[in-house]
Amino acid sequence: MDITISGDTDSEFLECVDDILRNREFRKLVCYKQHFNTTRFLHCLNVSYISWRLAKKFRLDARTAARAGLLHDFCPYDFKEPVPTGEHQAFYHPKAAAYNSAANFQITEKEHAAILSHMFPLGPIPTSREAWIITCADKLCATVELFQMPIAMARPGRVKIHAA
Ligand SMILES: [Fe+2]
Ligand SMILES: [Fe+2]
Numbered sequence: 001m002d003i004t005i006s007g008d009t010d011s012e013f014l015e016c017v018d019d020i021l022r023n024r025e026f027r028k029l030v031c032y033k034q035h036f037n038t039t040r041f042l043h044c045l046n047v048s049y050i051s052w053r054l055a056k057k058f059r060l061d062a063r064t065a066a067r068a069g070l071l072h073d074f075c076p077y078d079f080k081e082p083v084p085t086g087e088h089q090a091f092y093h094p095k096a097a098a099y100n101s102a103a104n105f106q107i108t109e110k111e112h113a114a115i116l117s118h119m120f121p122l123g124p125i126p127t128s129r130e131a132w133i134i135t136c137a138d139k140l141c142a143t144v145e146l147f148q149m150p151i152a153m154a155r156p157g158r159v160k161i162h163a164a
Helices: 011-022 026-029 040-057 062-071 090-104 107-117 129-146
Strands: 001-005 159-162
Touching: 001 011, 011 026, 011 040, 011 062, 026 040, 026 062, 026 090, 040 062, 040 129, 040 159, 062 090, 062 129, 090 107, 107 129
Parallel strands: none
Antiparallel strands: 001 159
C-alpha cells in the first residue's frame, strides 16, 4: 500500500508521526470506516493534525499531541464486533488503542494517558492540556465527518491511498 501526503503539509508535523504512518499494522486502519464515510486512518490523521496545530498555537507539547492524536483510535478491527470484555465499544476501544500503541511504538506515559482519555466524558478525565486538545479535536472531527465536511487533512487530494 502506498500512502502519499501532499507537499503543502507541514514537514514538522510529518516528522513527528512518520514512523507511525509507515507502520504496517497502523496502515490497516484504511480498511475501516468511521463516522459514516471516512476511513479510521484519515480520521486519526485529522485528529492528529488539528491537535498538533492547536498545541503549537498554545505553545504546548505538539509532538505528544500529534502522536497521541494519531494513535487515539489505533483499533484495526470492526467496531460492530462484540468486545472481549463485554463493555460498550465507547469504553473499550480507547483501551485497545492504548494497548496497540504500546505494543507497536515507544509511547510516553503522557501519550498513553491521552489515548485512554480521548472519549471523555465516556471514560477517564484528560490529565494534560494536550489530552484535552485531543478529546476536543476528536469531537470536532467526528462532527465534520458525519456531515461530510472535508477539513484539514481530509481536504480533497491531500492524502492519497493506493492499494499495492
Ligand atoms: Fe475513539
Ligand atoms: Fe476518534
